[in-house]
Amino acid sequence: MSLLADRAPAKVNLTLHVLGRRAGDGYHVLESLVAFAGTADRLTLDPGAPLGLSVSGPTAGPAGPTADNLVLRAARGLAARVPDLRTGGFHLIKRLPVAAGIGGGSSDAAAALRLLARLNGLALDHPAVVAAARETGADVPVCLDPRARMMCGAGEDIGPALGVTPLPAVLVNPGVPVPTAPVFKALGLTVGETRAGAAHPVIAAGLDRDALVAAIGPARNDLEAPALTVAPVIGEVLAALRARGCRLARMSGSGATVFALFSDRRGAVRAASALRRAHPGWWVAPTFLR
Helix, strand or coil: CCCCCCEEEEEEEEEEEEEEEEECCCCCEEEEEEEEEEEEEEEECCCCCEEEEEECCCCCHHCCCCCCCCHHHHHHHHCCCCCCCCCEEHHHHHHHCCCCCCCHHHHHHHHHHHHHHHHCCCCCCHHHHHHHHHHHHCCHHCCCCCEEEEEEECCCCCCCCCCCCCEEEEEECCCCCCCHHHHHHHHCCCCCCECCCCCCCCCCCCCCCCHHHHCCCCCCHHHHHHHHHHHCCHHHHHHHHHCCCCCEEEEEECCCCCCEEEHHHHHHHHHHHHHHHCCCCCCEEEEEEC
């Protein structure tokens, strides 16, 4: 059988409200509007090869050892739930920055589950696929069907696809890995604690570009301030994007990647070109979020 292939798009948190920390398991409770970029890793599956993973691409080095990669964790998790599951050899072309707040590893794992589901005739909402996604990581379930939607709880509550109009955007990462744990630690919530703050705006389905930007403008990313204490360069990225005429600039996830929304693709491309010239060490990607 020929190779199967899929994209693993960057996951961008357009909003991220931290509501508190659960008493039972200590997980942080979130409300987040998630969208997905055209910028992506690429994953292939060779059904004729034994289960395994090879990695290449510009960010392959920081991705870490293949034996512990989320792609293999997801595949093994599904194989443990589906008797005689057909697997194969994966090859990941890694283009997204690592430890960057855009869910690269989670999206890779979700792509692996999509490929295995396709190979074995399983629906993406098959209980075994969903359970394997949840076991692999908190962000993997929302990446299974990469379309804009709300993600709540510790990642297990996934809302319906919202069908938003694609948003012209620029993603920028300053090349500083920011692990999630220190950012949540800097947020300083104790187990069982809840946070006061403005409620997350209701995001209706089918919003056009202007309505969506207006809806998310009053929202926030509650991890942005603690991330700035871990990686102050995030503030420099935000300032650089805001100086390029964007409509909104905000950090994604736990950082250090920042996104900026623009009125049109031309403005996003112009801003990306200027940022690349001014900061050649930064990862800069003009894209659409949807």
